Amino acid sequence: MDPTDTARPDRYWRAAEPKPSYEAVVVGGGGHGLATAYELAARHGITDVAVLEKGWLAGGNMARNTTIIRSNYLWDESAAIYEHALKLWEGLEEELGTELQFSQRGVMNLSHDVGDVRASKRRLHANRLNGIDAEWLEPDDIVEICPIVNISPDLRYPVLGATFQRRGGTARHDKVAWGYATGADRLGVDIVEHCEVTGFDLDGGRVHGVETTRGTIHAEKVALVAAGHTSALTDMVGLRLPLQSHPLQALVSVLLEPVIDTVVMSNKVHVYVSQADKGELVMGAGIDPYIGYGQRGSFHVIEHQMAAAVELFPIFAHAKLLRTWGGIVDVSPDASPILGLTPIDGLFLNCGWGTGGFKATPASGAVFAATIARDEPHPLARPYALERFTTGALIDEHGAAAVAH
Amino acid sequence: MLLIDCPWCGPRAEVEFRYGGQAHIAYPEDPAALTDQEWADFLFMRDNPKGEFHERWFHTAGCRRWFDVVRDTATYVLRPDPEHDA
Ligand SMILES: Cc1cc2nc3c(=O)[nH]c(=O)nc-3n(C[C@H](O)[C@H](O)[C@H](O)COP(=O)(O)OP(=O)(O)OC[C@H]3O[C@@H](n4cnc5c(N)ncnc54)[C@H](O)[C@@H]3O)c2cc1C
Ligand SMILES: [Zn+2]
Numbered sequence: 483m484d485p486t487d488t489a490r491p492d493r494y495w496r497a498a499e500p501k502p503s504y505e506a507v508v509v510g511g512g513g514h515g516l517a518t519a520y521e522l523a524a525r526h527g528i529t530d531v532a533v534l535e536k537g538w539l540a541g542g543n544m545a546r547n548t549t550i551i552r553s554n555y556l557w558d559e560s561a562a563i564y565e566h567a568l569k570l571w572e573g574l575e576e577e578l579g580t581e582l583q584f585s586q587r588g589v590m591n592l593s594h595d596v597g598d599v600r601a602s603k604r605r606l607h608a609n610r611l612n613g614i615d616a617e618w619l620e621p622d623d624i625v626e627i628c629p630i631v632n633i634s635p636d637l638r639y640p641v642l643g644a645t646f647q648r649r650g651g652t653a654r655h656d657k658v659a660w661g662y663a664t665g666a667d668r669l670g671v672d673i674v675e676h677c678e679v680t681g682f683d684l685d686g687g688r689v690h691g692v693e694t695t696r697g698t699i700h701a702e703k704v705a706l707v708a709a710g711h712t713s714a715l716t717d718m719v720g721l722r723l724p725l726q727s728h729p730l731q732a733l734v735s736v737l738l739e740p741v742i743d744t745v746v747m748s749n750k751v752h753v754y755v756s757q758a759d760k761g762e763l764v765m766g767a768g769i770d771p772y773i774g775y776g777q778r779g780s781f782h783v784i785e786h787q788m789a790a791a792v793e794l795f796p797i798f799a800h801a802k803l804l805r806t807w808g809g810i811v812d813v814s815p816d817a818s819p820i821l822g823l824t825p826i827d828g829l830f831l832n833c834g835w836g837t838g839g840f841k842a843t844p845a846s847g848a849v850f851a852a853t854i855a856r857d858e859p860h861p862l863a864r865p866y867a868l869e870r871f872t873t874g875a876l877i878d879e880h881g882a883a884a885v886a887h
Numbered sequence: 888m889l890l891i892d893c894p895w896c897g898p899r900a901e902v903e904f905r906y907g908g909q910a911h912i913a914y915p916e917d918p919a920a921l922t923d924q925e926w927a928d929f930l931f932m933r934d935n936p937k938g939e940f941h942e943r944w945f946h947t948a949g950c951r952r953w954f955d956v957v958r959d960t961a962t963y964v965l966r967p968d969p970e971h972d973a
Contacts, residue, residue, distance in 0.1 A: 713935035714936075717936075724933070726935055727937075727960075771906040772942065772960075872924055872927040
């Protein structure tokens with residue numbers, strides 16, 4: 483098959499040829515890039531837009547994640563943007579006119595020692611103060627909602643309780659990408675696959691366009707939304723970012739009858755699991771500690787995670803592994819995104835979502851599009867400016883928000 | 888899993904080691920003299936190449952010594968760091 487043949491059935495999007503010039507180009511056709519393009523067209527009247535994707539649409543982290551959606555983050559800045567996202571998720575199927583299998587099945591974060599319990603309750607109270615739904619569950623309440631969790635006190639890390647966000651859940655990630663792509667396409671956005679950005683047209687501290695494997699494209703606004711590959715792009719313009727790219731893995735089991743109808747996560751023993759509607763157990767593992775761009779992860783990371791999973795859910799010992807895969811996530815020092823303007827006029831940045839950006843997709847698109855359209859940060863994006871690493875106003879979500887996902 | 892060649896113990900499995908990030912980042916000689924920008928650069932800015940990278944490893948479960956290697960972050964091939972300064 484010719485890799486540049488991107489023809490798709492009509493019910494998706496046009497396979498656009500890149501034009502020589504656009505008002506804005508979005509680099510990266512993952513969920514965040516597509517949501518940005520959709521929002522530019524739908525909310526800001528900027529329809530002369532191209533999304534440039536080096537591979538195929540949603541071939542990056544977007545369709546590799548474990549689809550967990552929640553907004554129970556600790557810090558006010560995070561609560562604000564993730565809760566904005568959750569509210570948008572609640573109306574997204576209607577907005578895009580597409581079924582996304584958005585399912586508010588609840589997200590449970592387990593606590594395994596006294597410190598864990600305290601941190602979880604602190605987060606729960608912080609959530610309530612921010613108007614975000616949060617409940618505390620004792621072990622008996624946990625098994626009422628999810629009977630397969632092992633609450634035996636004999637575990638090395640016994641289950642002492644959990645926070646529960648009922649409005650949290652999952653959505654079909656590939657459908658979310660296609661929904662945004664179809665919506666953006668309908669509004670006139672060109673979605674250009676197999677088009678890698680290889681350079682920038684810079685002049686006097688201002689960007690005028692990009693070089694690509696399919697020619698030069700002029701644009702006075704260039705938005706980088708390239709997740710794990712962002713540093714490779716910013717290296718081309720001499721902009722140093724506090725980002726490290728790591729492989730993060732996930733896996734699915736063979737199809738099983740329904741055994742779990744919520745999402746259960748544990749930070750302490752690091753496992754998170756939900757069950758897809760058709761029956762696979764979807765589980766996430768940790769990141770490789772080192773920088774890596776191989777879209778696979780280390781086997782011992784999977785082993786470690788499986789051991790934790792089987793101890794917490796003894797019934798999983800019967801499950802067979804179907805496949806594992808990896809994505810390249812861009813992690814910042816405070817585990818929060820970098821979103822906003824750059825020292826280069828016309829160049830905008832949206833990255834650093836690391837291991838947990840899927841849940842933010844609608845808000846990421848909305849606030850980034852507003853930032854691009856107005857040439858100034860959207861109020862929800864303001865705390866996420868690159869300057870925070872110089873001012874010290876970090877939004878330290880490492881560990882604070884229970885598992886990073 | 889990586890097979891990492893500790894300069895003192897020889898090749899061992901990755902699980903014996905702890906990762907230490909980019910190598911050759913010197914602590915500022917006069918920290919108080921740095922501007923906020925320079926301090927931020929020292930604390931937070933690191934290279935993130937798709938290709939060769941000078942990095943540090945700590946042999947946690949072995950000799951407990953630090954050393955540097957050059958690893959290709961795309962192919963994961965490792966070689967000793969010629970500028971080794973552990
Ligand atoms: C295994 C795994 C599990 C995860 N689980 C969760 C979860 O449960 N919940 C959650 O909220 N988040 C989760 N995440 C994180 C989430 O997937 C990411 O934070 C989010 O998808 C990042 O935004 P994106 O969708 O735009 O990135 P991507 O989909 O990676 O999009 C970036 C795109 O840019 C393209 N690109 C890169 N360089 C160039 C270039 N030079 N030219 C053109 N295009 C380029 C890439 O090909 C890619 O398609 C998980 C991630 C992984 C890997
Ligand atoms: Zn050693």
